Amino acid sequence: MSDARTLFDKVWNARVVVAREDGACLLWIDRHLVHEGSFHGFGMLDHSGRRVRRPDLTFAIADHYVPSHSRALPIADPEAAGLVATLRENARRHGIALFGLDDPRQGIVHVTGPEQGLTLPGLTLVCGDSHTSTHGAFGALAFGIGASEVAHVLATQTLWQRRPKTLRVGIEGTPHPHVAAKDLILAVIARIGAAGAVGHVIEYAGPAIRAMGMEARMTICNMSIEAGGRAGMVAPDDTTFAWLAGRPCAPKGAGWDAALAAWKALPSDAGARFDREVTLDAAAIAPTVTWGTSPETALPVTARVPDPDAAEDVARRRQIAEQLAYMGLAAGAPLEGTPIDRVFIGSCTNGRLPDLRAAAAVLKGRRARVPGLVVPGSVAVKRAAEAEGLDRIFTAAGLVWGEPGCSMCVGMNGDLVPPGQRCAATSNRNFVGRQGPGARTHLMSPAMAAAAAVAGAIADVRKIVA
Template identity: 55%
Template sequence: MPTAVSAPRTLYDKIWDDHVVTQKEDGLALIYIDRHLVHEVTSPQAFEGLRTAGRPVRRPDCTLATVDHNVPTASRKNFVSVTDFIAEPDSRAQCAALEENVKEFGLTYFGMKDRRQGIVHVIGPEQGFTLPGITCVCGDSHTSTHGAFGSLAFGIGTSEVEHVLATQTLLQKKAKNMRITVEGELHEGVTSKDVILYIIGIIGTAGGTGCVIEYAGSVFRGFSMEARMSVCNMSIEAGARAGMVAPDDITFAYLKDRPLSPKGEEWDRAVAYWRSLKTDEGAKFDIEVNVNAADIIPTITWGTSPQDVVAITGKVPDPSTMTDAVKRKSAERSLEYMGLTANTPMEEIPVDKVFIGSCTNSRVEDLRSAAKIVLAAGPGAKVAPNVHAMIVPGSGLVKEQSEAEGLDVIFKRAGFDWREAGCSMCLGMNPDQLAPGERCASTSNRNFEGRQGAGGRTHLMSPAMATAAALTGKLTDVRKYLGSVSEANIAAAPKLKELTAYQFLDAPAPPPEPITYTASGDLPEAEAPSTVEKFITVKGITAPLHIENVDTDMIIPKQFLKTLKRTGLANALFYTLRKDPHTGKDTDFILNRKPYNRSKILVCTGKNFGCGSSREHAPWSLNDFGIRCIIAPSFADIFRNNSMQNGMLPVTIPQEQCIVLAKDAEEQLEIEVDLQKEVIRRSNGEEISFTTDPFRRHCLLNGLDDIALTLQNKDSIQTFEQTRSEQWPWLDGFGYKGKKIPVNVSRGAPKTDW
């Protein structure tokens, strides 16, 4: 018999296939998770769930924790403890809770005393915790960053954080394959940030919904790992579940000899496997997008969505030219919020603040590109008067390397504020925030309303472009700092030392703090599925909403994320729409009006509801308000999943039908949603059909808990782990002292070094 030839597979197909533990007939799979990153914002409720159920962390050796979102980036010279250093009570509580949780559950933790502390998506690759071919998750949507290494990396909600901690697996449905190819030569001054902003401008923030994107073509092959990470980081802004670049010699050179990378013979075995992680010739993609590199010039955002992009040489768009009514209304809203007038040249827009940092652009390469613009501006270059410009390294090690190279001296001499590592002004959960009305040139990833501070206005761009804005005081084409004069200025400046990360990775770390943890790493015995609130039918008042791209920051602003509970968030729902920012009084927003303040259902006529963060706080706030069902033309993937984890039902129907239901809602007619029969009943008796994932429908109707269901697959998970250890032994918990942690035995705290 001739040997069967397998069909050509994509990079995503290969990694997915290698991680399926069990597969259901409806396509839902239990996949194994190789790496789990944890931070303070999305984990407290997950650890509390483990504690309540008496469950241990399944694989402490595959879990790495740090604090990043809440931490101040001011000098830590006098740092003693989190409780003394962090002034804001809720921020302090989240950071303190994580410190207690990692001690109780025996996890590797980079605390604020640790020079390795930083943004999760910077420290993972930096330490070699991120590797090709793995599955990697974190309670943060920008986990897609790690796909730059040829891994399947995506953000998850808090319920899923608990699921991974307890079982080291996740229930997932395979996404579609999408390939974005960029061929050709990039113009001078065009960076990876310009490339991804341009792509999002083409396909929109919902363009990748339901997909995993593979980035291909000569441009991505020529990018450094830092540049690839910036692109994959913003895949979520294009609506994708994840973004990936096939690993190659550039990847292997970056990873070799990192603290947690495989060593010796296992390195050779790993590289041999990693070289197989590329899309086969003839593999089919569901969606293909081709981009000519020559079409991209320095790009910037003008509105309140990452798809609101324009060339720096362009003008603010005119909503009156837009034919789609919902898009036109969204554009008008954006311009009003941003304080912009249609047809204003982008280079005439002044800025108040400049932020260079975030998990998108806070690595050494990013800071070097910013420093180069300062040098190109010539001796005596200074941040413009009335502009506050801050630079926040992505980790303590990035900061140390930058200082050793002399980058900090360049920045400080020019008037930039040089900070400590953290998420900083990317989302303003810490003291680094915009004041209402302030305009920021930012290297972060989101320009949502209030993202960097209530009433703050954000323009996304590359580090080089942000530096140019800092020096001129307005949005500026970075190419003005390129050319012969600029090269002469750089040549005349003192030569910078360009060092390697390896000169900093192995320096002494603080001694580990005591950990008390004795639980076994084995899975607990299978148990009967526990119950959560059932969803069978919901009937009642429905609130209409006519907004496109309703993002998670709009649903619940960042100041309400500092909670250790899942409840008490009803007043936070759509807070910036429900409260006047100047007076604090209630506005005329739909949920403030009777009878809509008692709504059980929300119908949105705009597409892409729930885009943005993977944080579960958005569905928590809706649920707490009393809304059990959201009807919309389309949903962001993570929001849809998070809603169902909380006993809520997201219903997708055509936009025309959403408009019909919104009109019913405006007439205060009740609507009934019947999940059992999968129909929406209007008051006139008409029924609108919808479909739901069979497994999720079963769980909602019966109020079943995912973790308890997964634990019924205990034997399959343990069998998978045994095979995994044989095939990819480098994935089994290397500790920071080079000791390997055996699988399926008790893992004492001394095995992992803080």
């Protein structure tokens, strides 16, 4: 029997405190990130009369409900103001570090955590948010948890979990210019389906992944949940180590040397077995957009809207028809040229500096035909973008430059797409009502969203910048 282990095996095995006979394992949690929505977990903790077990491993970050258009206090919306204030008070009472609205570390939890070096290879990391899988780009085992699980981690710094299966997604070859990480992960989800990775942790591998910077790897891992995966991971390498070096919370000196030696042993061993394997050719993937109400409804921008009558079974025909009705699309119509009403560039999927650079490169010297909002993923990203003049490119194009936060991705902070309007968005979900009641969302990369802004319609970025 082979002793070869996967990256997941190594991280999981090292964090098991105890394993029950029924297969459940109590895992040690290295990092716990909380945001405004974590108030349920703190309420359960208070009800039980417990304190946070490890406040030094817990970090509070305001992101979901913070305003995008002003940092002036108090926050105008009473619900948002109350939730931000509750997070601040919970952090104060329990001695937890808070990245609040006046903190230069503030941003979307899945952007600022890695920026600060809180996310490190080989760690377990949880947060009450499904896109916690983002942090797996560093070789961490990171996943979202529910309210009762948040309370359990707050109280014990551990969590009961059942060992998931493993899925290796290999992306071979080299993508064409203007094909971004967002295009690749949408192609993966379209290939395996929205439930294709249920019960699995995905390890992304192959030459296309290895050639990516850390921000692109975070985009890939971020959307693992959209394929039903429990988590997504990329083995750490020299790209990872270079990105982490010098981060505020990363190890220093001899601690860095020791950590580096441990991290270099994390990649999957030669001959390690996965429960499933899927391979895609990056060179065969075109700029990609969604047409329906699930990320799995992704097609090349050159494709046509599917025809329900072409589906093989009744249930699938009904599903396609319902999605087309909601999205206001005609069967067989070309995706390219579909008019849009507005653009959103940001989110924990695509709100990092390289994402903003990609969008600005398309918009430079051009005007948007529709209104749009560009929201950096963190204060650090915002400052870096402004130092490069990216904000001036966006505003010159007619778009609004916002303040860091989740913004229009989640539609719970005042940034909404009006009913019936169509938005080209760089976020991670295009569910019914995700960006507001009746909103119609098309997911795409930052460059593609910028191209849509210029064209006033879904456009092939390769033609805009040719």
